Amino acid sequence: MSLNPFPRSRNRGEGNPSNEDPRGDHTSEGREGVALEDQVLLKPWGQEATTAPGGDQAEQIHAIGPWSLAWRRLRRNKVALGFGCLFILLVALCFLAPVYSSDVAHIGPNQTNVTGTIKLNGKVTNVVSVDGIPIGPTLSSRYFFGADSEGRDLAVRLLYGGRTSLIIGAVATLIIIVFGTLVGLLCGFFRGPIDAILRPLMQLIWSFPPVILGVAVGTALALGGIGPIKGNSLLVPAVIIGVIYVPYLGLPIRGEVLRLGQQDFVDAARVQGMSPWRTMISEILPNAASTIIVFVPMMLAYAILLEAYLSFLGAGVQPPNSSWGTLISDGLQYIFTAPYLSLIPGAMLVLTVLSINVVGDGVRDALDPRAQLRIKT
Amino acid sequence: MRIHVRGVFLALIALGAAVAVAACGSSSSSSSSSGSSTAVKSGGTITIDSGTPPLSADQGLDFTTQGTELYSVVNTPLLTFKRGVQGTAGAQILPALAKSMPTITDGGKTLSFTLRPGLKYSNGTPIKASDFLYAWERDLKIPWQAASFLSANIVGGTAYANGKASTISGVTTNNSAGTITVHLVAPFAPMVDIFALAGTAPVPPSTGMKNLASTGTLGDGPYKWGPISAGHTYTLIKNPNFSGVPTVPAGHVDKIVYQVNDNVLANAEQVLNNQADVFDPGDTLPASILPQVKSTAADRYAPIPTNSTFYFFVAVNKPPFNNLDARKAVLAALDLRALSRLDSGFLVEDCHLIPTGIPGHSDPSNCTQLTGHAAAGPPNMTLAKQLMQKSGMIGKPVTVWGEERSPRKEYVDYFTSVLNSLGFKATEKIINSGVYFTTIGAPSTKPQAGFGDWVQDFPNPWDFMQLFTSSAGSSLNYGYVSDKHYDSQVASLSTKDANSVASQWAALDDYAVGKGYYMAYGHEEFPKFYSDRLNFNAGVMSVEYQTDMTSLALK
Numbered sequence: 011m012s013l014n015p016f017p018r019s020r021n022r023g024e025g026n027p028s029n030e031d032p033r034g035d036h037t038s039e040g041r042e043g044v045a046l047e048d049q050v051l052l053k054p055w056g057q058e059a060t061t062a063p064g065g066d067q068a069e070q071i072h073a074i075g076p077w078s079l080a081w082r083r084l085r086r087n088k089v090a091l092g093f094g095c096l097f098i099l100l101v102a103l104c105f106l107a108p109v110y111s112s113d114v115a116h117i118g119p120n121q122t123n124v125t126g127t128i129k130l131n132g133k134v135t136n137v138v139s140v141d142g143i144p145i146g147p148t149l150s151s152r153y154f155f156g157a158d159s160e161g162r163d164l165a166v167r168l169l170y171g172g173r174t175s176l177i178i179g180a181v182a183t184l185i186i187i188v189f190g191t192l193v194g195l196l197c198g199f200f201r202g203p204i205d206a207i208l209r210p211l212m213q214l215i216w217s218f219p220p221v222i223l224g225v226a227v228g229t230a231l232a233l234g235g236i237g238p239i240k241g242n243s244l245l246v247p248a249v250i251i252g253v254i255y256v257p258y259l260g261l262p263i264r265g266e267v268l269r270l271g272q273q274d275f276v277d278a279a280r281v282q283g284m285s286p287w288r289t290m291i292s293e294i295l296p297n298a299a300s301t302i303i304v305f306v307p308m309m310l311a312y313a314i315l316l317e318a319y320l321s322f323l324g325a326g327v328q329p330p331n332s333s334w335g336t337l338i339s340d341g342l343q344y345i346f347t348a349p350y351l352s353l354i355p356g357a358m359l360v361l362t363v364l365s366i367n368v369v370g371d372g373v374r375d376a377l378d379p380r381a382q383l384r385i386k387t
Numbered sequence: 388m389r390i391h392v393r394g395v396f397l398a399l400i401a402l403g404a405a406v407a408v409a410a411c412g413s414s415s416s417s418s419s420s421s422g423s424s425t426a427v428k429s430g431g432t433i434t435i436d437s438g439t440p441p442l443s444a445d446q447g448l449d450f451t452t453q454g455t456e457l458y459s460v461v462n463t464p465l466l467t468f469k470r471g472v473q474g475t476a477g478a479q480i481l482p483a484l485a486k487s488m489p490t491i492t493d494g495g496k497t498l499s500f501t502l503r504p505g506l507k508y509s510n511g512t513p514i515k516a517s518d519f520l521y522a523w524e525r526d527l528k529i530p531w532q533a534a535s536f537l538s539a540n541i542v543g544g545t546a547y548a549n550g551k552a553s554t555i556s557g558v559t560t561n562n563s564a565g566t567i568t569v570h571l572v573a574p575f576a577p578m579v580d581i582f583a584l585a586g587t588a589p590v591p592p593s594t595g596m597k598n599l600a601s602t603g604t605l606g607d608g609p610y611k612w613g614p615i616s617a618g619h620t621y622t623l624i625k626n627p628n629f630s631g632v633p634t635v636p637a638g639h640v641d642k643i644v645y646q647v648n649d650n651v652l653a654n655a656e657q658v659l660n661n662q663a664d665v666f667d668p669g670d671t672l673p674a675s676i677l678p679q680v681k682s683t684a685a686d687r688y689a690p691i692p693t694n695s696t697f698y699f700f701v702a703v704n705k706p707p708f709n710n711l712d713a714r715k716a717v718l719a720a721l722d723l724r725a726l727s728r729l730d731s732g733f734l735v736e737d738c739h740l741i742p743t744g745i746p747g748h749s750d751p752s753n754c755t756q757l758t759g760h761a762a763a764g765p766p767n768m769t770l771a772k773q774l775m776q777k778s779g780m781i782g783k784p785v786t787v788w789g790e791e792r793s794p795r796k797e798y799v800d801y802f803t804s805v806l807n808s809l810g811f812k813a814t815e816k817i818i819n820s821g822v823y824f825t826t827i828g829a830p831s832t833k834p835q836a837g838f839g840d841w842v843q844d845f846p847n848p849w850d851f852m853q854l855f856t857s858s859a860g861s862s863l864n865y866g867y868v869s870d871k872h873y874d875s876q877v878a879s880l881s882t883k884d885a886n887s888v889a890s891q892w893a894a895l896d897d898y899a900v901g902k903g904y905y906m907a908y909g910h911e912e913f914p915k916f917y918s919d920r921l922n923f924n925a926g927v928m929s930v931e932y933q934t935d936m937t938s939l940a941l942k
């Protein structure tokens with residue numbers, strides 16, 4: 011499947027299936043079955059819209075770049091925007107964890123308080139009972155979501171854990187995008203020995219179930235670290251996840267580059283004497299950009315989920331640091347008496363991944379209207 | 388990508404369903420029966436759920452509490468600890484394959500045993516006196532985790548272990564007379580206890596000089612090995628050729644399946660719901676299920692005091708814990724009440740290494756003077772911070788080692804938090820429970836600090852105090868303690884009857900606490916928790932064997 015929304019050899023009559031005018035003031039249709047916005051004069055990626063060939067003012071309005079058109083489509087997707095706002099809210103909350111910790115809860119994320127007490131409704135209560143049962147949600151500034159078995163504030167650890175999960179997800183995604191794109195471009199464009207070496211390597215990694223591979227590598231590296239990176243550094247799971255998922259982007263990009271390499275505009279560039287590297291960077295890469303962009307939220311969601319799996323299994327974030335995966339794991343032993351210890355971080359994880367996926371869907375639909383058309387029919 | 392969205396919704400539904408199913412499971416615990424039958428039933432199969440596997444089914448290698456539970460009914464040695472009695476009363480030593488207790492001569496340096504007549508292995512082969520020598524040589528070659536008990540004390544043990552001798556010269560046997568004579572390097576009172584450990588039981592000379600982790604060895608006890616899936620399942624079946632040693636009961640059930648699942652909560656759930664029969668006492672009953680156990684299964688649950696000690700060790704041979712003030716600061720800052728709560732209240736707070744049921748136990752009230760606060764009182768943070776300032780170790784990095792199994796991991800979280808509150812820069816290394824002690828005991832690991840525990844092998848204070856002698860090596864002395872006074876006192880006291888020098892053992896324990904060689908925090912009660920199918924009163928939680936398999940019987 012091509013995710014390139016606007017190949018230069020378009021227009022095949024696909025586009026906005028709702029036939030709404032992008033300006034929203036009236037319905038207008040040009041050629042049969044083709045929405046007005048798909049009839050506009052499209053500009054190559056990375057170029058601003060300029061005057062249409064006819065030169066008159068009316069046509070200038072329709073001379074719109076593909077990015078602007080995609081953004082316009084995305085803005086119309088209220089569900090995606092709603093979940094986008096939710097994601098931003100979650101990210102903001104998690105990154106405000108130090109403020110919440112110091113100014114509201116007054117306890118650090120790893121600070122135990124097993125024999126501590128708090129006042130609840132004027133009554134002094136143990137944070138952890140003598141036989142080890144932690145306090146439940148107080149819905150007040152201290153222990154809002156309750157405590158864990160070590161008397162640590164779950165709300166504080168939840169926010170810090172979210173920050174950890176998001177940072178690892180973001181770093182891993184960056185690794186995936188940079189190296190996946192690079193490897194995909196090199197393999198697809200140059201083929202030959204580069205492809206012969208890198209493609210089987212990627213296929214080898216791809217052939218392992220990511221969780222098993224992650225647990226195996228994570229367990230080994232959690233002790234020794236990676237070179238100068240210590241085993242308990244957040245970079246360890248980020249690098250592991252990044253490397254595991256590089257082929258998940260690299261191979262599709264390779265396929266896309268192979269397809270693009272056979273297009274006329276690439277031949278034209280070659281004929282004009284453009285060097286291979288310049289052709290790859292200035293002609294192929296911009297046309298593969300939409301595919302890469304569509305993969306960003308998908309990979310971010312995958313990375314956050316894999317981090318949670320690995321941390322749940324003890325091969326990701328190392329204690330006492332928290333992530334949503336470690337919090338779910340730590341809370342499991344209290345699933346019957348204090349289910350919130352696992353369910354709250356689980357809900358945060360689900361909401362985050364769900365919002366990333368919905369936004370990702372919106373981005374994909376915006377960049378690739380044909381895919382949307384196929385699904386709707 | 389829409390598939391992913393659907394996937395998330397599916398996951399949500401699955402999560403909900405899982406919680407619902409789990410909730411149903413928890414509420415479906417059957418009601419407990421009242422009382423127990425007076426006649427003990429024979430036959431049947433029972434299952435034991437354990438959170439940790441033994442290192443090996445081979446008693447010639449393994450020296451774990453889990454392994455001891457199992458092979459102590461397969462491999463009977465010369466002597467045995469009293470079976471059929473609950474708690475610390477089970478520490479009494481009785482003759483087993485030996486006709487009587489050993490004759491001790493030469494000022495305590497020679498022990499002579501005579502075998503009972505007609506002893507057989509489970510395949511019917513007669514047991515010979517020379518089989519003991521072969522078993523001990525095998526212990527030194529594999530080696531047994533407690534091989535130093537033999538090599539350090541029997542004449543020629545070290546030479547044989549090092550390959551400089553073809554046999555252990557200090558052991559002589561006579562097969563026709565059935566006698567075994569053991570010459571010791573020096574008088575050593577705990578040697579009698581050592582000959583009651585399953586690791587010293589005889590094996591036929593056809594047994595390979597290698598770890599038989601997945602088959603175990605041919606035994607002579609009331610049970611023999613059935614199918615073993617190493618690390619997962621260990622099956623014991625009745626030994627039809629058990630020759631009837633009076634001090635070793637024949638056992639009641641036909642088959643015992645010991646299954647390993649590191650999810651201790653799931654194990655407890657299984658026993659609560661009668662899907663498994665015994666919760667392994669080496670695991671801690673999670674606090675989350677304890678109220679349910681106490682309310683719905685009160686007649687099949689009891690905490691039993693055992694001789695065990697939980698402690699943190701610190702490497703005293705390198706910064707920052709080569710500084711006495713830094714170690715004392717940690718002692719002053721540790722809140723033993725917190726550690727007890729992390730252990731669901733099963734831990735009795737104490738700063739000493741020698742537990743209550745062993746001669747030489749020091750009064751916990753001494754802890755106030757030794758650590759700056761009462762054992763069951765709040766920590767002395769003022770003193771701790773003063774000592775830290777004095778030590779000049781603020782800001783020093785510390786790596787704390789721990790194992791995954793709850794509440795061991797929680798202990799380490801707490802210890803790390805205390806170190807950080809004192810100004811250290813402490814981080815953790817939590818590893819799989821199955822390899823924890825072998826990892827931190829490896830000479831290359833050199834841990835800076837970490838968790839340790841010790842469950843009584845035999846009722847002699849030497850068993851605990853030898854952990855911090857310089858001769859114990861890195862596999863036991865994780866903190867690399869090397870103190871000439873401590874070493875000489877342990878060596879000297881070990882030559883005498885423990886009861887006669889109990890006060891000196893206690894003084895030595897106080898000395899070591901004051902030096903901060905270890906940060907002991909309590910002695911644990913072990914849970915005796917059975918399913919409704921088992922005869923609870925017949926079952927014995929032994930101080931030596933944990934679950935005494937020979938006592939288990941169905942109702």
